[in-house]
Amino acid sequence: xxxxxxxxxxxxxYRDKDIRDAYLExxxxxxxxxxxxxxxxxxxxxxxxxxxxxxxxxxxxSSLNLGFDRGDVxxxxxxxxxxxxxxxxxxxxxxxxxxxVHKTKLVKASRALTVGETLTRKAGETxxxxxxxxxxxxxxxxxxxxxxxxxDRNGRCISLIHSGWKGTVExxxxxxxxxxxxxGCAPEDIIAVIGPCISGDRYEFSTAGxxxxxxxxxxxxxxxxxxxxxxxHSFVDLPxxxxxxxxxxGVRPDHIHFSGLCTDENREHLFSHRAVNxxxxxxxxxxxxxx
Numbered sequence: 120x121x122x123x124x125x126x127x128x129x130x131x132x133y134r135d136k137d138i139r140d141a142y143l144e145x146x147x148x149x150x151x152x153x154x155x156x157x158x159x160x161x162x163x164x165x166x167x168x169x170x171x172x173x174x175x176x177x178x179x180x181s182s183l184n185l186g187f188d189r190g191d192v193x194x195x196x197x198x199x200x201x202x203x204x205x206x207x208x209x210x211x212x213x214x215x216x217x218x219x220v221h222k223t224k225l226v227k228a229s230r231a232l233t234v235g236e237t238l239t240r241k242a243g244e245t246x247x248x249x250x251x252x253x254x255x256x257x258x259x260x261x262x263x264x265x266x267x268x269x270x271d272r273n274g275r276c277i278s279l280i281h282s283g284w285k286g287t288v289e290x291x292x293x294x295x296x297x298x299x300x301x302x303g304c305a306p307e308d309i310i311a312v313i314g315p316c317i318s319g320d321r322y323e324f325s326t327a328g329x330x331x332x333x334x335x336x337x338x339x340x341x342x343x344x345x346x347x348x349x350x351x352h353s354f355v356d357l358p359x360x361x362x363x364x365x366x367x368x369g370v371r372p373d374h375i376h377f378s379g380l381c382t383d384e385n386r387e388h389l390f391s392h393r394a395v396n397x398x399x400x401x402x403x404x405x406x407x408x409x410x
Contacts, residue, residue: 121151121170121388125379126318132343132359133377140312141168141378149173150183150206155268155312157376163253163409164270164277167207168261168314168378169402170388174199176400184390184400186260187238191400197238207405209256211235214405217259220244221283223291225298228255246286249278249298256407262390263322263382265357266314266404269295271304272374279406284324287357288335293368306369311376314404315389318381319346319356322393326353336363 125139137157145151150173158166174183176195183199184191204210215228218240225247226232232241233255242248248257257279259266265287267280278295280286296306329345332355336344340363346354358377365375386394390402 121145121172123380123388124384126320126381126384128318129320130343130346130356130359132356136377138377139379140376141315141380148206150202152206153315153378153380155376155378157310158268158270158312161270161272161274161310163274165207165407165409166268166270166312167405168266169203171390171400171402172388173202173206179395179398180400185403186262186401189400197236200238203403203405207256209407211238213254213407214256214258215242215248215250216240217242217246217248217281218244219246219259219281221285222246223286223289223294225249225278225294227298228252228257230255246282247278247280247291247295249276249295249302250408251276251302253408253410256405258403258405260401260403261316262399262401263317263392265316265361267292267295267361268312268314268404268406269299270310270406271299272308272310273304274408275304276302277406277408279404282357282361284355284357287360287364288331290335290364292361292364296365296368296370307371307374309370310374311365311370312378313358313361313375314378315380315382316357317383317391317393319354319359321381321383322355322357324353324355326351329353329355332360336360
């Protein structure tokens with residue numbers, strides 16, 4: 120039985136926030152998925168996040184590794200993607216995938232960019248995707264970095280963002296909202312979910328390194344983002360930083376939801392880079408508009 124642990128953040132920032140938006144959907148297929156209450160209620164929006172379970176990979180990659188560069192057998196990775204597609208009632212000819220480089224480039228998804236059975240990431244080096252075409256499945260890979268799901272509650276468009284610490288500092292989540300605005304979605308109509316990632320209580324950062332956040336975020340935001348331990352050690356809360364970024368971009372605070380799941384704390388069920396010093400597989404986020 121999978122028993123996920125929800126975060127109990129120590130920061131007062133979370134007291135009035137929705138921090139339990141994710142839930143486990145187990146249909147008996149052996150491939151459970153994480154779903155999100157706030158996106159489930161939107162007509163035509165289909166969002167999911169994988170766990171470690173349901174694949175054919177072995178060892179430290181066990182079992183649903185969706186990463187291309189983790190030392191897995193390519194055939195295992197393909198089989199894992201095929202299993203996820205069956206679970207999502209889709210196919211790889213529908214999937215557009217990021218090739219992440221921790222920058223802020225976003226690409227508009229199209230049929231010409233789908234990965235197909237060769238899993239060719241034709242979108243190139245990008246950490247975000249957006250689309251206004253139904254039935255395209257946007258996908259990105261994770262193992263501590265922050266997935267950001269963005270959906271127009273009126274069904275016009277979607278965006279999926281991979282936000283590591285560099286992307287968070289450079290406010291890549293706002294690039295997603297800007298792309299959706301260009302497709303006709305008002306910021307106040309965006310519903311956002313900040314997905315499973317390493318929590319601010321576990322993401323240790325050098326105190327000197329936190330200065331990069333202080334140069335970008337206002338003092339009040341930094342009090343939510345950075346928890347200094349001593350001259351050498353601090354903790355950085357990437358989800359809090361993304362929340363501030365989205366609000367600054369015009370997304371309503373009550374439209375921003377947190378999965379409530381820390382990858383490090385749930386390392387038995389979710390891949391976490393920091394928990395195992397990089398010896399791990401990848402999970403994927405998937406986002407699509409149905410007709």
